[in-house]
Amino acid sequence: MPCEGCMGRDNVSSGATMEFILLGFSELLHLRVLLFFIFLIVHLVTLAGNMMIFMAVVMEPSRPPMLFFLGQLSAVELCYTLVIVPKALLSLAVGGSPISMLGCATQMHFFVALGGAECFLLAAMAYDRYVAVCQPLRYAALMGEGLCLRLALACALGAFTVALGLTVAVFHLPFCQSRRIDHYFCDVPAVLRLACAQGYAAELALLAACVLLLLLPFLLILASYLCIAVALLGVTSPVGRGKAFSTCTLHLAVTLLHYGCAVFIYIRPKSSYSPAQDKVVSLVYTNITPLMYPLIYNLRNKEIRGILRKMLRRKKIGELG
Numbered sequence: 001m002p003c004e005g006c007m008g009r010d011n012v013s014s015g016a017t018m019e020f021i022l023l024g025f026s027e028l029l030h031l032r033v034l035l036f037f038i039f040l041i042v043h044l045v046t047l048a049g050n051m052m053i054f055m056a057v058v059m060e061p062s063r064p065p066m067l068f069f070l071g072q073l074s075a076v077e078l079c080y081t082l083v084i085v086p087k088a089l090l091s092l093a094v095g096g097s098p099i100s101m102l103g104c105a106t107q108m109h110f111f112v113a114l115g116g117a118e119c120f121l122l123a124a125m126a127y128d129r130y131v132a133v134c135q136p137l138r139y140a141a142l143m144g145e146g147l148c149l150r151l152a153l154a155c156a157l158g159a160f161t162v163a164l165g166l167t168v169a170v171f172h173l174p175f176c177q178s179r180r181i182d183h184y185f186c187d188v189p190a191v192l193r194l195a196c197a198q199g200y201a202a203e204l205a206l207l208a209a210c211v212l213l214l215l216l217p218f219l220l221i222l223a224s225y226l227c228i229a230v231a232l233l234g235v236t237s238p239v240g241r242g243k244a245f246s247t248c249t250l251h252l253a254v255t256l257l258h259y260g261c262a263v264f265i266y267i268r269p270k271s272s273y274s275p276a277q278d279k280v281v282s283l284v285y286t287n288i289t290p291l292m293y294p295l296i297y298n299l300r301n302k303e304i305r306g307i308l309r310k311m312l313r314r315k316k317i318g319e320l321g
Contacts, residue, residue, distance in 0.1 A: 018101040020194075024091030024184040025279070036092040042287050043085045049294025050074040050081075065143040066132075069125045072152050073118065073254075077290045080114045083107060084286045088184040101171065104186040109160075109167040111185065115262065116159030116213035122255050123217035124151045126224035129248050134231045162212050169205035170195075182275040187282065189265065190275065210266050214259070221255055253296055261285035 025035060057063055057071030087107065091097035099107070131142050170188060176196035183190035188206055228248060261281050 018179075019098045020101065020104050020179045020181050020186070020191075022087065022091050022097045022099055022184055022186070023180055023182050024088065024097065032092055036089060039085065039089055039092065039287065042291055043081060043089070046081050046287070046291045046294070047078065050077045050290065053294055054078065065128050065148050066125060068145075068148050069121055069128065069152070072155075073121050073125075073293070076114050076118050076121065077293055079110070080118070081286070081290050083110045083114065084185045088286075091184050099186065104181075104191065105167050105171045108170065108186045108188060108191065109163050112166055112188065112209065112213070113160040113163035116162055116209075117155050118258060119213050119217040119262075120155035120159055121152070122251070122258060123220040123224075124155060125251050126221040126255070127151075129251055130224040130227055133228045133248070159213060162209050166205050166209040183279060183282070185282075185286070187265075187278070189278065206266065214262055214267065218259060225252070254293060257289045257292055261289065 025032070051074075054071055054074040057067055057074070060067065063071070084107070087097060087099065128143055131139050135142065166188065170191055173192075173195040175194050178194055181190050181194065192203070192206070225248070261284050264281055265278060265285065
């Protein structure tokens with residue numbers, strides 16, 4: 001039975017004429033200027049860091065698979081922050097930002113798709129570490145350029161397909177009169193709170209997306225590292241064990257950063273939803289985590305540091321010439 005005040009699907013289909021209001025951090029108006037400049041600085045540093053890694057990987061003619069996936073990960077992070085942060089900055093600047101239904105659906109789709117692609121890429125990187133540690137003699141044959149390209153394409157297409165299905169399921173629902181989204185972007189739980197339809201269709205779609213985009217890649221990552229751990233138990237040399245372990249620590253750190261926030265936000269009961277809590281966790285998920293990736297890889301990855309040094313040398317030679 002439709003609820004009073006709901007907007008039917010005919011109105012939903014004309015998304016260009018319907019608007020939501022992103023409340024952002026309206027409860028922190030006295031800190032709006034400070035938050036704006038903090039977010040802006042973090043955003044610019046994140047863009048610069050990920051762009052630096054992406055350009056370093058692109059300019060390297062002979063790059064191993066892990067470096068190739070790292071370039072893909074940086075490209076995803078660049079797009080990821082550009083989808084979310086500019087609108088959040090606008091919301092801070094004006095104290096609440098309107099967004100059309102079509103714009104909200106587009107933002108949600110790309111946010112979910114890019115986050116899912118990142119999960120799949122982390123799984124591909126875990127498989128790369130498994131082959132490197134457990135089958136080192138076959139590494140060059142198994143992890144060829146063709147397989148890496150196919151894996152990257154499968155990550156993108158799989159994530160975008162699942163995200164499209166979830167977005168259609170969410171925006172197929174009728175929405176009640178309240179159009180105020182208590183968030184700084186169109187996140188799935190925040191938008192679902194505005195739906196006045198009874199039932200679990202959209203929640204089931206969200207659960208299915210979580211299984212495909214979060215649980216499945218996590219299980220693949222877990223299986224890869226269990227195999228790596230078993231293989232390392234058979235390594236008698238402490239030097240060899242330490243070298244093999246060091247190749248996995250960066251990837252494990254990035255995986256824990258990414259999955260910690262995602263699991264908290266999406267894999268939990270609807271009754272435990274808290275807008276204020278979600279916004280704080282989302283700040284980590286959409287701002288701090290993308291910022292940490294370049295810092296982790298720049299400081300710890302020898303290949304990235306070597307490529308950056310070569311780029312700086314070329315720049316100095318070009319300036320002298």
